[in-house]
Amino acid sequence: MRSNGRNDDQLRPLKITTQVNKYAEGSVLIEMGDTKVICTATVEEKVPPFLKGQGKGWVTAEYSMLPRATQSRNQREAARGKLTGRTMEIQRLIGRALRSVVNLHALGERNITLDCDVIQADGGTRTASITGSFVALAFAVNKIAVQHKLSVFPITDYLAAISVGIVDDKPLLDLNYEEDSKAKVDMNVVMTGSGEFVELQGTGEERPFSRKELDYLLGLGETGVLELIAAQKEALGPIALKIPLGQAGQEV
Amino acid sequence: MRSNGRNDDQLRPLKITTQVNKYAEGSVLIEMGDTKVICTATVEEKVPPFLKGQGKGWVTAEYSMLPRATQSRNQREAARGKLTGRTMEIQRLIGRALRSVVNLHALGERNITLDCDVIQADGGTRTASITGSFVALAFAVNKIAVQHKLSVFPITDYLAAISVGIVDDKPLLDLNYEEDSKAKVDMNVVMTGSGEFVELQGTGEERPFSRKELDYLLGLGETGVLELIAAQKEALGPIALKIPLGQAGQEV
Amino acid sequence: MRSNGRNDDQLRPLKITTQVNKYAEGSVLIEMGDTKVICTATVEEKVPPFLKGQGKGWVTAEYSMLPRATQSRNQREAARGKLTGRTMEIQRLIGRALRSVVNLHALGERNITLDCDVIQADGGTRTASITGSFVALAFAVNKIAVQHKLSVFPITDYLAAISVGIVDDKPLLDLNYEEDSKAKVDMNVVMTGSGEFVELQGTGEERPFSRKELDYLLGLGETGVLELIAAQKEALGPIALKIPLGQAGQEV
């Protein structure tokens, strides 16, 4: 039996609170069980140097955990003077995933930064960051679209992410920290509303995994992502209608 | 007229929510108007090298702002690779102020770190950090006192802080960001429950200030601190009874 | 038609030269087409602090490119004063993958560092680093096993890695730089001799990918890895016999 009496293919209680920051162009507090992440979207009317004059925009992300987001306190990266490899890996993933559903030309020469700050961590912080950031991003993009009367809405599909893994030889959806630390295989699945993959990162932490196990885990991931996208739509309200939902996703 | 219709000697709406973090030994979300700070206290059963073997403990603080806590986004200090002078100044102030009301010998060889993370900033973040941290600290100290059956409660008095300043030649209590940026004189007052000063930092930003103005500002500060301490007591519930309240404070 | 007249499922010319460094416990120059990586294995009779006294060893990796390994010169990370996120991601991947086929208890309290220095880069440097490092690691482990008369050979299976991707809607094996920069989907596959997955990292750079596409790409990856393992065996000579080859791998 899983803690909290969850089924193997069941998400933790999910809550997306919007507009949690009075300055940001989009902001969200996403809670998945005891994992809590504040995602804010900041719009700037300029692009990074490597994109100047190309008529397209950029979306990037930064990720951080408060020192006591975890069981024992972690030293601040600002105090260490540099980012850990884990942080870099995660923020590169978030940015890359979000960009895959943004039409950067339609966005125009603008930069959107998603800040994902983990207030409390209980496993799945990177996937919660992606899922929450998508909503904050959509609010910010909508603000731009309205203000600048964009003819094309720059978001091309929904995007959400979830972790799956094999614990005690059982494939599980949405691992919390305790499950994650015992997982033999660990996988993060980032998918669109069309049911296609944007990013797949599977690691055989304790043992390699077979093609058959992979197939089962991907199925679990799909289930979870669809549920997350339903919650995103609800959080977005009328804005949800502006985001195209890929065919595959509709079918399910 | 002040924004929100406040009187010159009136605090912004104040809210102290306790136990906001499931891991920390003490935690508080303090809101003063639109300024919101999460304060967590972490207890470690060891002291910094310079205190080893002296039979006394230590209290220290770290301070940070989320990048979009402010009107426009600030670069993360972790990304810059170093703390700004402002951050260092603030976290040194918070630690120094808290230590002034802790009996470090009674605490024993333990280290308590207060993390003050500003979720949203609208002026007065350093004073809110001190006021909120005191409550988080008291929860953590109480946990130690109960668990280790300390004979003396290691907190010696209440402690709170508030900003005062001169805006358009009017002395005001508890400046928000807009007022702060127009202030000619700016002062942070840290006081104990006994009504004595622990720290006083006054700056003539735009013009020097006279002894008479100083006196008036200190009076405003006293008023504010007493109100804050009342709120701290309420937030602490039964623990409040374990903290001695200095005589001066009782008189008021 | 691919450059060099390669078939879609064909590796580039592969060459593994062993013992290229007179000091290292194991060393290899791996060439896959124009990609050239020197991999050295360094054995130290001590483990990182977090493993002290647990009777087990550690395997870690570092990755770097010479400044002119690429078309245009890159600034040295030593001159910048910090590692890029890309480097951190890659060296974490190499270390994690190698550890998955090492019996750390059998290794004993020793640390092995694999240094992967890219002399020339033409795509696939991270997968070449894994494939080459495995050989350097096996030499180093064999030296330990012989010298300390280990009863169990600490390597549990073969390990190799290859990239696959979708370019112009065609799935290709072992992308060179030109193909990689046009790839819509990009995937790195790390597999054991048993044909199971150790790490799977797929990214929809330009568009998401379907389950069917994923399946096809994994098949391509399997083909490539088996060929790489054959080359590793040849390079290892008699040491190859000491490494168990998983059943699945034998079947294929």
Next chain:
Amino acid sequence: MRSNGRNDDQLRPLKITTQVNKYAEGSVLIEMGDTKVICTATVEEKVPPFLKGQGKGWVTAEYSMLPRATQSRNQREAARGKLTGRTMEIQRLIGRALRSVVNLHALGERNITLDCDVIQADGGTRTASITGSFVALAFAVNKIAVQHKLSVFPITDYLAAISVGIVDDKPLLDLNYEEDSKAKVDMNVVMTGSGEFVELQGTGEERPFSRKELDYLLGLGETGVLELIAAQKEALGPIALKIPLGQAGQEV
């Protein structure tokens, strides 16, 4: 009895030597007892980016101690790779204080950097730095005023600083290191020639302090500052006549 037979309200022997550097636009060696600081003023015909095109100038300061300025050797900040919080706090204070008596518009688009390098430290280095820097600044400003025929002399008042504190329950003026390390309360007072406050930083190091104690300490500070300003005038010679002395100051 104080060391050197000083009275409680008596400054240490004070000596201001001018023109100690053949390159700087203004330079001073200030000695207060055994505390010795070289202050140089450097003028640059450009302003920091945030002030460009606003027709006004800037004054900033840097502070450092030679490694063996103190009883035991301190590691160089250049070797540590970053400034300590103490240094940042001090140099921010010096710059802020000096700017309060400079008419930045009258200065024009120029930057003046005050470098305060402590050759030997025996308490009160930050206040000596302010007092000495003011003189170096006045020399540099005078050079600008003469060369560019400024119609308004850009310095608006005198400025000096002194420390006061409570040692063994006695309020003392101008603490040396030994006194400072025993002080229960420690305060730095920065005042203008008009007798008004520019900066006030009081800390209850060992115990809080009352309003009455504060009043007494401020009186001591005033006494000291006036004496320092008299010495500044003498050091400045004919330039002294160009600096307006506020009314309050004249009265005393």
Next chain:
Amino acid sequence: MRSNGRNDDQLRPLKITTQVNKYAEGSVLIEMGDTKVICTATVEEKVPPFLKGQGKGWVTAEYSMLPRATQSRNQREAARGKLTGRTMEIQRLIGRALRSVVNLHALGERNITLDCDVIQADGGTRTASITGSFVALAFAVNKIAVQHKLSVFPITDYLAAISVGIVDDKPLLDLNYEEDSKAKVDMNVVMTGSGEFVELQGTGEERPFSRKELDYLLGLGETGVLELIAAQKEALGPIALKIPLGQAGQEV
């Protein structure tokens, strides 16, 4: 007797392999005994800021050792976050020496960076870097001269470097690591084809050295440099004819 049966005034086996990198404008693998260095020359059509608009170019160098180039593994400078003093000293020396035989005006506003990466170190890496870099530089300069039809060939003379030293009171040419670590006196000699000195760095590691000893060592150095220059000419093939050989050098 020296290891490998060398005479006291005999170089180690020398091998210069050209065009070892398919991207660089010039590249060389230089081997002196077991010391192996890859030198690449990168041409950029811009100069550092301090040279902008002066109609002249620049030549600079960077130096690094692979972690396991040496007997025991060295930490990467990129991981330490900064260059060692030794590395800085060496790369400044290489750049300065090369510039002494380049007509920077004839080169035009271009920057050439020489990257010297030590693959294996057995003494004399800095002198091998200079000797090898000169060849890589000549290839790169020739490419520029041909492409831009320069009227003057920008290289003014040959340049090579060698180490000499006193080991067990015997002066030796071209010390390997073992000899170098026992040397009482150690000297690096950088000379032109004209037989004149460009750089001379002699250190009495264990004892001072007399004028007479210096004279003898300089003679040894001359011998070695002439042999190195002969090898450079061979490696350069027809390009060798474009480089003037100073008179003194021709005489010998």
Next chain:
Amino acid sequence: MRSNGRNDDQLRPLKITTQVNKYAEGSVLIEMGDTKVICTATVEEKVPPFLKGQGKGWVTAEYSMLPRATQSRNQREAARGKLTGRTMEIQRLIGRALRSVVNLHALGERNITLDCDVIQADGGTRTASITGSFVALAFAVNKIAVQHKLSVFPITDYLAAISVGIVDDKPLLDLNYEEDSKAKVDMNVVMTGSGEFVELQGTGEERPFSRKELDYLLGLGETGVLELIAAQKEALGPIALKIPLGQAGQEV
């Protein structure tokens, strides 16, 4: 004619003031013309990790320039966050040179750090640092020798350094900044009282130099060093008698 009417083989006015710092075990202000350097020696009763338990001591040096020691202001290395290559090169040179005349076994397990802080720079700061540091070192060593009743005085010879160079084809002794910046050849000579070389660093900045020129420059250097050693003896007073003066030096 040289500025100040100096002859080509004449030193600038030299002044060595001792005991300029009340805390350091040895301290000196050395002035050579307008070049002024404070040298302090700090003794610590411990050695660096690599020397622990070997019964011998260590001597090391650090070098820095005040920001306005030069014509135009230089950024502080502490503000840049790292040492320049020039600083590293110089401080390595000073330490190496001083160690050559110290019997580290006789010194015992102690570390002496020489801090050379350039107050004003007009050429020759590194050689003045060596010459001044030797005197500060001798004071510190004498203090140790007396206090610990060492049987052997740990300094084995005198040590001083001077620059020579070729300006407008004339060899000159002791170049000031103006001469140095026009020098075609520049050389630093570090010699013992015995007239032998400890370090020789010659650079053909603008053109290579011949053996004949080298010989002439070394002669100039010898002359200068002997004069410097005479001044060191005077500054050391009775301590001078404890330092053996090599035979060669006595002869001249």
